[in-house]
Amino acid sequence: MGTLRAFYIELQNPEGIFSAGQIINGRLVVELDAEMNMREISLTFKGLADVHWTETQTNSSGDTTYEDYSASEMYFEHSQPVFGEGGS
Known part of the structure:
Protein backbone atom coordinates (compact mmCIF):
# COMPACT_ATOMS: atom_id res chain seq x y z
CA MET A 1 0.00 0.00 0.00
CA MET A 38 -9.25 5.63 -0.33
CA ARG A 39 -12.96 6.25 -0.18
CA GLU A 40 -12.99 10.01 -0.48
CA ILE A 41 -11.00 13.22 -0.41
CA SER A 42 -12.91 16.27 0.75
CA LEU A 43 -11.88 19.84 1.43
CA THR A 44 -13.26 22.00 4.20
CA PHE A 45 -13.40 25.73 3.54
CA LYS A 46 -13.57 28.17 6.44
CA GLY A 47 -14.05 31.91 6.35
CA LEU A 48 -12.95 33.49 9.59
CA ALA A 49 -11.37 36.60 11.03
CA ASP A 50 -9.14 37.16 14.05
CA VAL A 51 -8.18 40.59 15.38
CA HIS A 52 -5.97 41.64 18.27
CA TRP A 53 -4.72 45.02 19.46
CA THR A 54 -3.29 46.67 22.55
CA GLU A 55 -4.18 50.14 23.81
CA THR A 56 -1.83 52.11 26.02
CA GLN A 57 -3.06 54.70 28.52
CA THR A 58 -1.04 56.99 30.74
CA ASN A 59 -2.77 58.60 33.70
CA SER A 60 -2.02 62.04 35.19
CA SER A 61 0.57 60.58 37.60
CA GLY A 62 2.53 59.04 34.70
CA ASP A 63 1.52 55.41 35.28
CA THR A 64 1.07 53.45 32.04
CA THR A 65 -1.46 50.65 31.65
CA TYR A 66 -1.93 48.29 28.74
CA GLU A 67 -5.27 46.84 27.74
CA ASP A 68 -5.39 43.89 25.32
CA TYR A 69 -8.41 43.32 23.09
CA SER A 70 -9.15 40.45 20.73
CA ALA A 71 -12.05 38.93 18.86
CA SER A 72 -12.78 36.10 16.43
CA GLU A 73 -15.63 35.57 14.04
CA MET A 74 -16.59 32.58 11.87
CA TYR A 75 -18.30 33.61 8.63
CA PHE A 76 -18.79 30.20 7.03
CA GLU A 77 -17.64 26.57 7.02
CA HIS A 78 -18.31 24.26 4.08
CA SER A 79 -17.02 20.77 3.21
CA GLN A 80 -16.82 19.71 -0.43
CA PRO A 81 -15.94 16.20 -1.63
CA VAL A 82 -13.47 16.37 -4.54
CA PHE A 83 -12.78 12.67 -5.07
CA GLY A 84 -14.50 9.39 -4.32
CA GLU A 85 -17.94 8.63 -2.97
CA GLY A 86 -19.13 12.24 -2.81
CA GLY A 87 -16.89 13.68 -5.54
CA SER A 88 -16.18 12.96 -9.17
Whole structure:
Protein backbone atom coordinates (compact mmCIF):
# COMPACT_ATOMS: atom_id res chain seq x y z
CA MET A 1 0.00 0.00 0.00
CA GLY A 2 1.25 3.50 -0.85
CA THR A 3 2.03 6.35 1.46
CA LEU A 4 1.14 9.98 1.13
CA ARG A 5 4.15 12.10 0.06
CA ALA A 6 2.42 15.48 -0.30
CA PHE A 7 -1.03 16.99 0.16
CA TYR A 8 -1.44 20.73 -0.33
CA ILE A 9 -3.43 23.42 -2.10
CA GLU A 10 -1.81 25.90 -4.49
CA LEU A 11 -3.83 29.11 -4.67
CA GLN A 12 -3.52 31.50 -7.61
CA ASN A 13 -3.58 34.28 -5.00
CA PRO A 14 -0.78 33.11 -2.66
CA GLU A 15 -1.30 36.02 -0.23
CA GLY A 16 -4.50 34.29 0.92
CA ILE A 17 -6.46 37.52 1.33
CA PHE A 18 -9.84 37.59 -0.37
CA SER A 19 -12.78 39.96 -0.68
CA ALA A 20 -16.49 39.18 -0.46
CA GLY A 21 -17.77 37.66 -3.70
CA GLN A 22 -14.29 37.05 -5.10
CA ILE A 23 -13.70 33.76 -6.93
CA ILE A 24 -10.87 31.70 -5.46
CA ASN A 25 -8.90 29.56 -7.90
CA GLY A 26 -6.29 26.93 -7.18
CA ARG A 27 -5.51 23.27 -7.36
CA LEU A 28 -5.27 20.39 -4.93
CA VAL A 29 -1.99 18.45 -5.18
CA VAL A 30 -1.88 14.88 -3.88
CA GLU A 31 1.35 12.90 -4.31
CA LEU A 32 1.55 9.19 -3.48
CA ASP A 33 4.56 6.89 -3.76
CA ALA A 34 2.29 4.02 -4.93
CA GLU A 35 -1.41 3.20 -5.32
CA MET A 36 -3.52 3.82 -2.25
CA ASN A 37 -7.07 2.75 -1.47
CA MET A 38 -9.25 5.63 -0.33
CA ARG A 39 -12.96 6.25 -0.18
CA GLU A 40 -12.99 10.01 -0.48
CA ILE A 41 -11.00 13.22 -0.41
CA SER A 42 -12.91 16.27 0.75
CA LEU A 43 -11.88 19.84 1.43
CA THR A 44 -13.26 22.00 4.20
CA PHE A 45 -13.40 25.73 3.54
CA LYS A 46 -13.57 28.17 6.44
CA GLY A 47 -14.05 31.91 6.35
CA LEU A 48 -12.95 33.49 9.59
CA ALA A 49 -11.37 36.60 11.03
CA ASP A 50 -9.14 37.16 14.05
CA VAL A 51 -8.18 40.59 15.38
CA HIS A 52 -5.97 41.64 18.27
CA TRP A 53 -4.72 45.02 19.46
CA THR A 54 -3.29 46.67 22.55
CA GLU A 55 -4.18 50.14 23.81
CA THR A 56 -1.83 52.11 26.02
CA GLN A 57 -3.06 54.70 28.52
CA THR A 58 -1.04 56.99 30.74
CA ASN A 59 -2.77 58.60 33.70
CA SER A 60 -2.02 62.04 35.19
CA SER A 61 0.57 60.58 37.60
CA GLY A 62 2.53 59.04 34.70
CA ASP A 63 1.52 55.41 35.28
CA THR A 64 1.07 53.45 32.04
CA THR A 65 -1.46 50.65 31.65
CA TYR A 66 -1.93 48.29 28.74
CA GLU A 67 -5.27 46.84 27.74
CA ASP A 68 -5.39 43.89 25.32
CA TYR A 69 -8.41 43.32 23.09
CA SER A 70 -9.15 40.45 20.73
CA ALA A 71 -12.05 38.93 18.86
CA SER A 72 -12.78 36.10 16.43
CA GLU A 73 -15.63 35.57 14.04
CA MET A 74 -16.59 32.58 11.87
CA TYR A 75 -18.30 33.61 8.63
CA PHE A 76 -18.79 30.20 7.03
CA GLU A 77 -17.64 26.57 7.02
CA HIS A 78 -18.31 24.26 4.08
CA SER A 79 -17.02 20.77 3.21
CA GLN A 80 -16.82 19.71 -0.43
CA PRO A 81 -15.94 16.20 -1.63
CA VAL A 82 -13.47 16.37 -4.54
CA PHE A 83 -12.78 12.67 -5.07
CA GLY A 84 -14.50 9.39 -4.32
CA GLU A 85 -17.94 8.63 -2.97
CA GLY A 86 -19.13 12.24 -2.81
CA GLY A 87 -16.89 13.68 -5.54
CA SER A 88 -16.18 12.96 -9.17
